[in-house]
Amino acid sequence: MLRLFAKILKTGIVTETIKRPDASELETLGIEVKRQVDKYFSGSIAIRAVDAGSCNGCELEIHALNNPLYDVERYGIHFVASPRHADVLLVTGPVSRHMQTALLRTYEATPNPKWVIAVGDCAACGGEFGVSYASCGAVSNVIPVDLVIPGCPPTPETLVKGLLSLMNK
Amino acid sequence: MSEIHSNWQLALQLAIEAEAIQVDSSVANNLTQWTIAADDWLRFAAIAQQHHLRWAAGWAEQGANTFLVNACFAHQEGYLWLCTELNAAKPALPSQATIYPAASRSERHTQDMFGIHFIDHPDPRKWTRHCAWQRHEYPLRKEFPIQGTPEAITPPNMDYQFVKARGAGVYEIPVGPIHAGIIEPGHFRFQAVGETILNLEERLAYVHKGIEKLAEGRTPDELVRLAARISGDSTVAHSWAACRAMEQAGGITIPERAAFVRGILCERERIANHLGDIGAICNDVGFAFAQMQFSRLREQWQRTSANVFGHRLLMDRIVPGGVSVDVSVENGTLLTQEINALRKALNELIPALDLNSSLEDRLFTSGYLSPSTATIYGVLGYVGRASGQDFDVRRDMPYAPYDQLSVNVAVEEQGDVASRVWIRVKEVFASLKLLAQMLSQLPEGELVTAWHKPEEYNEGLAMIEGWRGEIVTYVRFTSDNKISRFYTRDPSHFGFLALEKIVLNNIVPDFPVCNKSVNPSYSANDL
Numbered sequence: 189m190l191r192l193f194a195k196i197l198k199t200g201i202v203t204e205t206i207k208r209p210d211a212s213e214l215e216t217l218g219i220e221v222k223r224q225v226d227k228y229f230s231g232s233i234a235i236r237a238v239d240a241g242s243c244n245g246c247e248l249e250i251h252a253l254n255n256p257l258y259d260v261e262r263y264g265i266h267f268v269a270s271p272r273h274a275d276v277l278l279v280t281g282p283v284s285r286h287m288q289t290a291l292l293r294t295y296e297a298t299p300n301p302k303w304v305i306a307v308g309d310c311a312a313c314g315g316e317f318g319v320s321y322a323s324c325g326a327v328s329n330v331i332p333v334d335l336v337i338p339g340c341p342p343t344p345e346t347l348v349k350g351l352l353s354l355m356n357k
Numbered sequence: 358m359s360e361i362h363s364n365w366q367l368a369l370q371l372a373i374e375a376e377a378i379q380v381d382s383s384v385a386n387n388l389t390q391w392t393i394a395a396d397d398w399l400r401f402a403a404i405a406q407q408h409h410l411r412w413a414a415g416w417a418e419q420g421a422n423t424f425l426v427n428a429c430f431a432h433q434e435g436y437l438w439l440c441t442e443l444n445a446a447k448p449a450l451p452s453q454a455t456i457y458p459a460a461s462r463s464e465r466h467t468q469d470m471f472g473i474h475f476i477d478h479p480d481p482r483k484w485t486r487h488c489a490w491q492r493h494e495y496p497l498r499k500e501f502p503i504q505g506t507p508e509a510i511t512p513p514n515m516d517y518q519f520v521k522a523r524g525a526g527v528y529e530i531p532v533g534p535i536h537a538g539i540i541e542p543g544h545f546r547f548q549a550v551g552e553t554i555l556n557l558e559e560r561l562a563y564v565h566k567g568i569e570k571l572a573e574g575r576t577p578d579e580l581v582r583l584a585a586r587i588s589g590d591s592t593v594a595h596s597w598a599a600c601r602a603m604e605q606a607g608g609i610t611i612p613e614r615a616a617f618v619r620g621i622l623c624e625r626e627r628i629a630n631h632l633g634d635i636g637a638i639c640n641d642v643g644f645a646f647a648q649m650q651f652s653r654l655r656e657q658w659q660r661t662s663a664n665v666f667g668h669r670l671l672m673d674r675i676v677p678g679g680v681s682v683d684v685s686v687e688n689g690t691l692l693t694q695e696i697n698a699l700r701k702a703l704n705e706l707i708p709a710l711d712l713n714s715s716l717e718d719r720l721f722t723s724g725y726l727s728p729s730t731a732t733i734y735g736v737l738g739y740v741g742r743a744s745g746q747d748f749d750v751r752r753d754m755p756y757a758p759y760d761q762l763s764v765n766v767a768v769e770e771q772g773d774v775a776s777r778v779w780i781r782v783k784e785v786f787a788s789l790k791l792l793a794q795m796l797s798q799l800p801e802g803e804l805v806t807a808w809h810k811p812e813e814y815n816e817g818l819a820m821i822e823g824w825r826g827e828i829v830t831y832v833r834f835t836s837d838n839k840i841s842r843f844y845t846r847d848p849s850h851f852g853f854l855a856l857e858k859i860v861l862n863n864i865v866p867d868f869p870v871c872n873k874s875v876n877p878s879y880s881a882n883d884l
C-alpha cells in the first residue's frame with residue numbers, strides 16, 4: 189500500500205491544459221462543425237462510442253482521452269454504456285454492412301436531441317475501405333452527421349479539440 | 358522428394374508414403390510445399406496431427422478452371438505448406454476441422470467466400486456471411502464485382518442457430534454486437550446458471566470489411582496501406598507481414614538497416630499494446646491506480662513514436678522493400694534514454710502491483726486455459742505462452758533482424774489471467790532488451806531496396822511475430838505487379854477460440870477481464 193501512495197505522490201498531476209480551439213485552428217485540423225450542441229447541456233455531454241467497423245486504431249486514441257494527460261472528464265465529457273444515456277454518438281470506422289442495422293438501431297435508441305460525430309478518415313469518407321459489397325463507407329451514408337473529426341486515426345488532441353468545438357461555452 | 362531437409366519432415370513423409378498418399382513436393386520461399394489430391398486432405402490431417410503439427414492457416418484461391426485450397430502447418434522447427442486443386446464445377450474437399458478444430462472457422466470462411474464445400478464439416482453454419490450478399494454469391498470469386506449488389510439497408514442476421522442449453526435455472530445472455538465499452542463489435546451468447554458461465558458462443562464477422570477482396574488489383578504500395586489498417590493496434594506487424602510476403606514473391610532482399618528499423622517499430626508496437634492492456638486488465642477488476650499509471654506510460658511512449666517516427670501508432674512506416682523512416686543518431690540516443698526510463702518506471706510499478714492482494718485475488722485462477730486446450734486450438738502469442746505453448750517466430754524461425762539478436766521468450770504453465778499479465782510484463786522487458794540491442798547494433802546503409810516487378814503469378818507466404826503472436830500472410834501477384842490474392846491469418850483467430858474456453862466456469866462479471874487478458878482483434882479476425 190505504501191508503495192502505491194508513494195508512487196501516486198511522486199507522479200503528481202500530469203494532466204495538461206488544452207486550449208479551446210478557435211475557428212482557424214478547427215480549419216487546420218480539418219474539423220467540420222455542422223451543428224453545435226446548444227445550451228441545454230450546460231457544458232456536459234454524455235458520449236456513446238460506437239465502432240461501426242473500424243480497424244480499432246481510432247478506438248485506441250479515443251481510449252487515450254481518458255488517460256491522465258488528457259483526462260476529458262474535466263470538461264464534462266464522459267463516456268456512457270448505453271445509447272439511451274447519451275447525447276452524442278461517437279462513430280468510428282467505415283460502416284460495415286454487417287453493422288448497418290445495429291448502427292441505425294443505436295441511433296434510434298438515442299434520445300433527442302442527439303448529435304453524431306464521425307471520427308477518423310474511415311468514418312468521414314470511407315477511408316481505405318470506401319464503399320463495397322461489405323462496407324457502406326462514410327457514416328453519413330447511414331445516419332446524419334453533425335461533426336467530422338478526420339485523421340487516421342485522429343490524435344487525442346484533435347479529438348479533444350473537436351469535442352470542445354461542439355460545446356458552446 | 359529430394360528437398361526434405363529435416364527430421365520431422367522425413368518422419369511425416371514416411372508416414373504419408375505408408376498411407377499411400379501421393380505427394381508432389383517443391384520448395385517455395387524456403388518453405389516446403391506439398392501438393393496432394395483433394396481426397397487425401399483429411400487423411401493428411403490425421404497423420405499431421407499424430408506428428409504434432411499445429412494447424413496454422415488455411416485459405417483458398419481461384420485459378421483458371423480450378424480452385425486451389427491451401428493449409429499451412431507448423432512444427433517447432435518449420436512450416437509445411439499443403440495445397441490441393443479442385444475442379445471449379447463442383448468444388449468440394451473433406452474438412453480437416455474434425456481433426457483440427459482450429460481450422461473450423463477458417464473453412465467456414467472459405468465456404469462463405471468461395472463456395473467451396475467442406476465435406477463432413479462438424480459445423481456447417483455460415484460464418485463470415487451475414488446478409489450483405491445473396492445466398493449463391495461468393496465475394497472472393499473473380500466474377501463477383503467488388504461493389505456487390507447490397508440492399509439499401511442490410512438486414513440483421515436473425516436466423517443464426519445458436520447452441521441451446523436447457524435445464525432448471527439455465528438462462529441466456531445475448532451481448533452485442535455493440536458492447537458497453539469503447540471496444541469493437543461482435544456478438545456473444547452466454548448460457549449461465551446463477552453467475553457461472555456454462556457456455557459461450559461467439560458470432561463474429563460484424564466488422565467484415567472485404568479486405569481480401571479490396572486487396573485484389575492493388576499495387577504493392579497500396580496493399581501495404583491496406584494491410585496497415587487490418588488492425589490498428591498491429592499496424593506495424595501486418596504491414597511487415599504483407600511486405601515480407603511480397604518481397605519473397607519478388608525475390609527482394611531488404612537492406613539490413615531497414616530490417617533493424619522494422620524490428621524497432623515492431624517492438625515499440627508490442628510494448629505500447631502491452632502497457633495499455635496491463636493497465637486495462639487491472640482496471641477491469643477495479644484497480645484504477647494501475648490503469649492511470651500504465652496509460653500514462655503508454656501515452657508517453659506513443660508521443661515518442663510520434664516525435665521520432667511521425668505517427669503515434671507507427672502506421673505506414675513500413676513500405677515494400679524497406680522503411681520510410683530512419684533513426685538519426687540523436688533519435689537513437691533519445692530512444693535509448695526512453696528505454697532506460699521505462700525500465701525504471703516499471704521497476705517501481707510492478708512491485709506495487711505484485712504486492713496488491715485485492716488484485717491477486719481477482720486475477721489468480723480466473724480465466725484458466727489449460728496447456729492441452731491451448732495445444733488443441735493452436736493458441737499463439739502471450740495467450741499460448743501463458744499456457745505452455747513455447748513458440749515464437751522471432752526465436753524459432755528467425756527473420757532479419759531477429760536472426761542477429763538473442764530473443765528471450767517467456768513461457769508459463771499457469772494459464773490464468775494473472776499469468777497472461779505476467780507474460781506481458783516479461784515480454785515488455787524482453788522487448789526493451791531487444792530494442793537496446795537493435796539500437797546499439799543498428800547497421801549503416803540504405804533504407805529501401807528499389808522495387809521491381811515480381812515474375813508473373815509469383816507467390817509469397819510470410820510469418821511475422823506481431824504483438825499478439827504469429828501472423829501468416831499470403832500474397833500472389835498477377836502478371837503486372839498487381840495483387841491477385843491476399844490473405845492473412847491474425848493470431849486473434851485462435852485468441853477467439855481460446856476465449857470461448859477460457860470463460861467456462863467463470864462468473865459472468867469476470868468476462869471483461871478474461872476478454873481483455875486475451876484481447877483478440879475483431880477487425881483482424883473478420884477481415
Ligand code: SF4
Pocket residue numbers: 241242243244245246280281282307308309310311315316339340341342586589
Ligand atoms: S480512420 Fe484509420 S485508424 Fe480509424 S478506423 Fe479508419 S483506418 Fe483505422
